[in-house]
Amino acid sequence: MSEPVLSLRDVHTDIAQYHILQGVDLDVPRGGVTMLLGRNGVGKTTTLRTIIGHWQARAGSIAYDGQDITTWPAAARARAGIGFVPEDMGIFADLTVQENMTLAAVSGPLAPDRRDWLFSVFPPLKTFWNSEAGNLSGGQKQMLSIARAMAEDRTLYLIDEPTKGLAPAIISTMAGALRELKEQGASILLVEQNFSVARALGDTAAVMEDGRIVWTGPMRELAEDAALQERLMGLSMEAH
Template identity: 80%
Template sequence: MSDPILSLSGVCTDIAQYHILQGVDLEVGRGGVTMLLGRNGVGKTTTLRTVIGHWQARAGSIRFDGQEITRMPTPDRARAGIGFVPEDMGIFSGLTVEENMTLAAASGPLDTARRDWLFSVFPPLRTFWRSAAGTLSGGQKQMLSIARAMAEERRLYLIDEPTKGLAPAIISTMVGALRELKSQGASILMVEQNFAVAKALGDQVAVMEDGCIIWTGAMADLAADAALQERLMGLSMEVEA
């Protein structure tokens, strides 16, 4: 891949006594969506958390837009242009939707045009703007979680299982919003277990197993090859879709 926006080389990450990432090599292209797929527990979430700095790599190198960030503190990585949507949403339940969004716009007040665009892709945000985030439904909280990462334009978005446990109608809204973000030229690294969503959004794909990347290629190629899906992940996307 020429001129990737994110590059991991030989990244190893330990959590307590467990060696979770065992030499991850991964590139994320500019202006597209790279899906990170694999069975549960193979290191996908740890990869995202290592990139944002919640976990520190024991070995290897992480480069973002040509800059070495392996030892950089998490706030500096965010200021450099990386947005992170954790699987557990990470919203402030006691604050209103508006206050959550205001905190997310770290460089200053939330831009009105950006807010109105977020309202257009996530209509419930407008409806519940002055409501406490803790009173939202699960799907609405997930929308808020993603909108917080999108409060400012980022150069790279790390998104961890955004559709997990959501109803089909909410998933459709989520996919539409991420397509909008993609159309703006955003670069996205996304963990997703819903393979219909992965096929709908992904340009490139990396498959993990036992803390390593075992296959990379075009999402369309993997989606079209049931035998390859079975060999890499023990399942068929065609069944899941």
């Protein structure tokens, strides 16, 4: 087994007076997709934002690609090869799709072959390349948000609920793009409430409850055990 691309050990994060992460231990294997699952409000988004550095851990350690990044600023983590897709998309509505993508390529101009690949997995980006991002539909904005994180080849992608509120056809496009990213060897930590997507894409899974990881294992094991799903999350994937 290779060293995990990302390891959290006893990570605690506070937001204002609230103690959100209460000792998170999590390993993200190198390559493949790790699903971060759990009920709403258990700390999944806080975990991603702590990893990328938007919120600083009060205690514990975060190791990425063999380096301790616990105290690094967010910009340094991004430069080191961590891409982040927030739940609120984080696009610039008054800029064109092209301008959004140009800003996302922090190491230099967007490479033509990378642009063409993004056009192939997200065809609307090519159609609306010179349109303001604010004029896109919700699904197209989400495509742009994910494409921004993919503007450069990154080692680890943190993606927060990319299919939330989207139509099935858009979800299928999203899943296909993430599958291609996985096949290229990227590591992905994905928060997702759509269990059909989680089941289709996930290699491993970690389930959160009350600011801690309470179960880790193969995604297939969780997907095939309705009793385990009920115990961990209070619902069955078969109903979703």
